[in-house]
Amino acid sequence: SLGAFIAKASRExxxxxxxxxxxxxxxxxxxxxxxxxxxxxxxxYHIPMLWLGGAxxxxxxxxxxxxxxxxxxxxxxxxxxxxxxxxxxxxxxxAADVRPxxxxxxxxxxxxxxxxxxxxxxxxxxxxxxxxxGANDGQVRAGEAYQRLSYQDFLGR
Numbered sequence: 088s089l090g091a092f093i094a095k096a097s098r099e100x101x102x103x104x105x106x107x108x109x110x111x112x113x114x115x116x117x118x119x120x121x122x123x124x125x126x127x128x129x130x131x132y133h134i135p136m137l138w139l140g141g142a143x144x145x146x147x148x149x150x151x152x153x154x155x156x157x158x159x160x161x162x163x164x165x166x167x168x169x170x171x172x173x174x175x176x177x178x179x180x181x182a183a184d185v186r187p188x189x190x191x192x193x194x195x196x197x198x199x200x201x202x203x204x205x206x207x208x209x210x211x212x213x214x215x216x217x218x219x220x221g222a223n224d225g226q227v228r229a230g231e232a233y234q235r236l237s238y239q240d241f242l243g244r
Contacts, residue, residue, distance in 0.1 A: 093139060103141035110136045110159065153200050154180045155189035176237055190233045197234055199226040206230075 089109070096102055111134050136159070154162075157177040164171035165179040178185055188201040196209040196216065204222030206215050208230060215227060 097141070106138065106140040106142045108136065108138055108159070108163065110134065110156070150181065152180045152185060153187040153189050153202070154178070155191065176240075188229070190230055192234060197230045199230040199233075201226065 093107065096105065096107075136154075157174070158180050159177070161171040161174045161177040162180045164174075166181065171177070171179065180187070188199065191198045191200075195211055196207060198205065198207040198217075199222075203226065204219040205217075206219070206222040206226045207217040208214070208227050209216045215222075215224075
């Protein structure tokens with residue numbers, strides 16, 4: 088098991104110079120997303136990232152910042168004091184001035200998660216399909232802009 092591996096590794100001489108980053112994978116039930124309701128709505132998009140190892144300068148700390156997979160490399164590189172500007176779609180989740188948000192897309196739409204709430208927009212219906220309290224139309228515009236710009240960047244390479 089993963090716990091047994093970490094326990095065994097922590098007893099090795101190399102542990103003090105080791106960083107282990109663990110990120111969960113996720114998905115959604117097919118063919119439909121579940122209705123948003125209460126805490127289950129929050130957990131649908133909550134994917135933890137664990138940093139373990141003897142190389143950590145700060146331990147036993149929980150950082151509650153919204154981010155996504157594109158933020159992993161910039162965050163890790165920034166902690167190592169390395170340049171991360173080439174990862175322009177990601178951000179350092181541990182920066183004091185971070186603007187926490189996550190964009191995700193799927194076959195028929197996209198979603199946006201930030202401090203205001205979470206929303207899922209459907210391409211076929213051209214409307215917000217799911218929304219938590221606090222989510223607003225600004226998230227739709229932000230999601231559309233993010234997707235448009237990231238696609239343009241990809242196609243221009």
